[in-house]
Amino acid sequence: MAKKEVKIEYNKGWDLAPAPESTSHIKLKKKYDLFIGGKWVKPSSGKYFDTINPANEEVLAKIAEADAKDVDKAVKAARKAYDTVWSKLSGKERGKYIYRIARIMQEQARELAVIESLDGGKAIRESRDIDVPLAANHFFYYAGWADKLEFAFPNREVKSLGVAGQITPWNFPLLMVAWKIAPALACGNTVVLKPAETTPLTALKLAEICQQAGLPDGVVNIVTGAGATGAEIVNHNDIDKIAFTGSTGVGKIIQKAVAGTNKKVTLELGGKAANIIFEDAPLDQAVEGVINGIFFNQGHVCCAGSRLFVQESVYEKVMRKLKDRMESLIVGDPLDKNTDIGAINSKEQLNTIKKYIKIGKEEGAEMYQPKCAIPKKGYFCKPTLFYNVAQSNRITQEEIFGPVLAIQTFRTVSEVISKANNTPYGLSAGVWTDKGSKIFNMTSQLRAGIVWANTYNKFDPASPFGGYKESGFGREGGMHGLSAYLNLDS
Amino acid sequence: MRLEVLKTNKLYIGGKFPRTESGRFYTAVDKNGKEIANMCLGSRKDFRNSVVPARSAFGGWSAKTAFNRSQILYRIAEMLEGRRDQFVSELTKMGSTKAAAEKEVNTSIDRLIYYAGWSDKYLQVFSAVNPVSSSHFNFSAQEAMGVVGILAPEENGLIGLVSSIAPVIASGNTCVVLASETKPLCAISFAEVLNSSDVPGGVVNILTGKKEELVSHFVTHMDVNAILYCGKDEKIKKQLQEDSITNLKRILIKDFDWLSDKAENPYLITDFTEVKTTWHPIEQVGGAGSGY
Structure with a gap:
């Protein structure tokens, strides 16, 4: 019997009523x-x-x-x-x-x-x-x-x-x-x-x-x-x-x-963190972590997981899950409680991000953006994936500071360690695997000040933050x- | 002229204020021997009734984040600051000068803040990653012991109570406290402060009564993990150390000038913790490029 594939339309049926936070209680001087x-x-x-x-x-x-x-x-x-x-x-x-x-x-x-x-x-x-x-x-x-x-x-x-x-x-x-x-x-x-x-x-x-x-x-x-x-x-x-x-x-x-x-x-x-998904990782959790890693705060995060490394055996699956998840992201009014991705901080920064998106395309990488609507007024940018990127591409080497993710694949642990460390930055990294001994191998090999294992973008007053x-x-x-x-x- | 309404002094067990089950009382007197209040003469059963909520509160209290415990300890200080006049008045009733009473209340508030700060910091100072000679990630960290019996200092009504309770609960222990027998007035008022400070019921239980009668029950109870004795009575010390063999209770004996800075330090926290060491293997594959 032929396998029937059910395709869920993630960008349909998600209309939420506006839920803006009140501004009536704030006191600002002119x-x-x-x-x-x-x-x-x-x-x-x-x-x-x-x-x-x-x-x-x-x-x-x-x-x-x-x-x-x-x-x-x-x-x-x-x-x-x-x-x-x-x-x-x-x-x-x-x-x-x-x-x-x-x-x-x-x-x-x-x-x-x-x-x-x-x-x-x-x-x-x-x-x-x-x-x-x-x-x-x-x-x-x-x-x-x-x-x-x-x-x-x-x-x-x-x-x-x-x-x-x-x-x-x-x-x-x-x-x-x-x-x-x-x-x-x-x-x-x-x-x-x-x-x-x-x-x-x-x-x-x-x-x-x-x-x-x-x-x-x-x-x-x-x-x-x-x-x-x-x-x-x-x-x-x-x-x-x-x-x-x-x-x-x-x-x-x-x-x-x-x-x-x-x-x-x-x-x-700055940083250009590697977020690494191994084939034995809990993939849904990992995808959620990748989304949080790069789209948290519109990607304006020095420790953002802006380079994603996926083990080849699970690449197709991860890409599908990632794209599906992106379809449900809500870009818009920062004061709306349902908003996932707010406004880009300034016009200048929006221009920088646009410049890098252009560079990414020119360098030959493939791009994906969800079909979501973005407001006409204000500075907004759709969450963006680049795949089939090369280690030498500018979008994999330079900090973009926006919602733009560059995706590469790997086969072996050695390979991903050398790729992940091949950057002048060393602020943070992410590792996704169910195997504890692999996590500790990775944390000792990655040249970064913070390594998140099966989580990402976690901060605490008691936890030191800073880079290599x-x-x-x-x-x-x-x-x-x-x-x-x-x-x-x- | 208006007649003052007197407070009935009860016990503090499991977040509630019951009278002693024994129905007994003793009379607290000031330094001139003048009667100032009737106190509950706590019994063996009151003590045993206190260990039960202390044990059941231990799971929740020790599982709270250290930061949360820190905020709750700070909250106790806030509440105590708000009721400082009451404590100054009770301390003066029990024989302190006004100035000494004020100093004792100030020091008590600041000491709570001191331990509030330690609650989420002592682990970073005292725990360790151990460089073992095999491919393992190995670390040791302190954990709260469980239920601690506290025999509070006899000579100070408030600072002794605060200085013995705060370090014990900062790490996540719960406790049953026997207040100063001769200066008991602040004990139940302090329980009222705790009760309005987000401290879950059962974390601190406070009894009044006679040390002589209750010490043996504290030390022989099989569900108490440790005893803090604040004092220097040689007979009590020996009794505690001997009888601790029932369940190998940890016995800590401290005798400070409780108002001095010496009476506050993080070792009073670690004294009531156990060290737990965890081993985890580190996979030895793929080191390429790690030299960069």
């Missing part, structure tokens, strides 16, 4: 000044720029642009707070301030989530369930370290560094700010932070939370602006530590700029995240 020394200060240039909602291209607020004078003011405020207050407080009291910040963030979590989705375009499901709780938990976790630092470094005298200059990216605006500020404060430093220019709002809301928490003036300073403002922080000679999360290109410029100074540096840069090779150096999170903000040499 104009945000710089947060320096505990006060809102006008920028010396008098210049402001717009921050827009990438889902509808409407202006959300005007944001001050900090120049060299403003950055200097912020560094002076941070230095004064360090010298007169913060470095003199006991670890216990420092910790209690940080706990307060965590608790207020938890109280205001929904407002933060909505603003995060408005300003950055990410799906509310993610900002509500991932970004904001993780950010609050990060403060809660590091608060507890403030009076326990000596236990993390046996036989060392722990000392704070002084003023930390921190520059954060636009993909997880509030979460990255939390990753920077929480350990810095716990270790006894004060902070001058510049959030990304396309997504400054939640960092500015956090400044308001610092005020509510009664944090001493100048301990946290937020200066907004673009790359030029960041450069002023990097080059300021009264800063003791630079922490940067962003592209490898900018990371290298920063490393060069601080060469010869005594600034301590941590860099959390050109993905940067230093770790954020966990006990290992402390040393970036301490002087352990004396």
Whole structure:
């Protein structure tokens, strides 16, 4: 008897009623000044720029642009707070301030989530369930370290560094700010932070939370602006530590700029992670992990699983499941609770992604996109697969930072290890197999800072995050995240 | 003039506030011998009734994430801060000066926060990946022991209670506590704090009564995994160590100045954990390109 194949139309029958999250409860000012020394200060240039909602291209607020004078003011405020207050407080009291910040963030979590989705375009499901709780938990976790630092470094005298200059990216605006500020404060430093220019709002809301928490003036300073403002922080000679999360290109410029100074540096840069499916893997679970690995946060994730390696024997099956699953993804309004993929963060980034899609086609790879509709207004991109790609293709070598997956096949363990490691990056990797001993073989062979086994894109305040090779150096999170903000040499 | 309403001091067992099943009482007095309150004189049966909910709460409490336990310990501190006046007043009734009482309450709140912080950190400090000489991934990590019997310090009404309970429950143990016999007033008030702090019923059970009567029941109970004795009575020490052979209970004897910083450290957490070592094979195939 001939086998009857039942073809399910995954893109039919999925019409869900709109379920937009309310914006009525959020409080945004029309104009945000710089947060320096505990006060809102006008920028010396008098210049402001717009921050827009990438889902509808409407202006959300005007944001001050900090120049060299403003950055200097912020560094002076941070230095004064360090010298007169913060470095003199006991670890216990420092910790209690940080706990307060965590608790207020938890109280205001929904407002933060909505603003995060408005300003950055990410799906509310993610900002509500991932970004904001993780950010609050990060403060809660590091608060507890403030009076326990000596236990993390046996036989060392722990000392704070002084003023930390921190520059954060636009993909997880509030979460990255939390990753920077929480350990810095716990270790006894004060902070001058510049959030990304396309997504400054939640960092500015956090400044308001610092005020509510009664944090001493100048301990946290937020200066907004673009790359030029960041450069002023990097080059300021009264800063003791630079922490940067962003592209490898900018990371290298920063490393060069601080060469010869005594600034301590941590860099959390790009990635091109290999996500590897073996034939013995639970395939449905693996496909779900691949989807999460590359389409989470529109693919704006440094540790995104942007290279998929599938063992040849299950390639056809995986491709079919992957395409079917993609048909059911909902691309659209970030504030809709059913949305899987929100808006691309900026026009500039959308153009970059489009450029790479064009390159992929020109390089001869085959492309697949689901039939889903995307909104006419705003910056949106369909989830995209490229298969039959070569190891040398630019779409397999370069970080795209968008919802674009490059798929290759392999036959043996050796082959996939050498392919997976054949990249200048080394941030993360994924392994899918039911065999535990294979997982541990892979985790010891893969040159990456984080290896997810039968899961992907998992984050926790207690778990260190950071890369090998050109993905940067230093770790954020966990006990290992402390040393970036301490002087352990004396 | 309005007549003050006095509180009936009961026990705290399985998240409820029963009177002692024995119907007995003793009278707590201040330093001048003046009567201040009647307390339940807890019995062997009260103790045994407390071990049952402690054991059944152990599974759920130890299975919570460390982070969640950390938040709950922090919540206890928040609740205690909100009722600080009550504790200051009880401590002064029992003989503390106002200043000493305030210091004791402050230290108690901060100590809860201290252990809240350790709850999700002590594992990272004390566990290990062991470099064994075969192709195995091998790691050792601490796990909570189970039900711990706590004989709280006699000399402090609140800080002793907090300092002995917090490290024990931080890792996921549950406990049955015998409060200070001579300074028992804060014990049941602290139980009220616990009861409104998201701490599941049964995780902490608090009894009042006489050490002399209850010690042997604590140490011989077959469903208690460990005893923390806060004190220095040589007779009690020997009795605990001898009678621990019933089920090889772990006996920890600590005698600190409970108000000092020495009385808070993560070793009080690890003292009530077991170390578990896991072996897992590592497949030895395919190392190509791993040198890059």
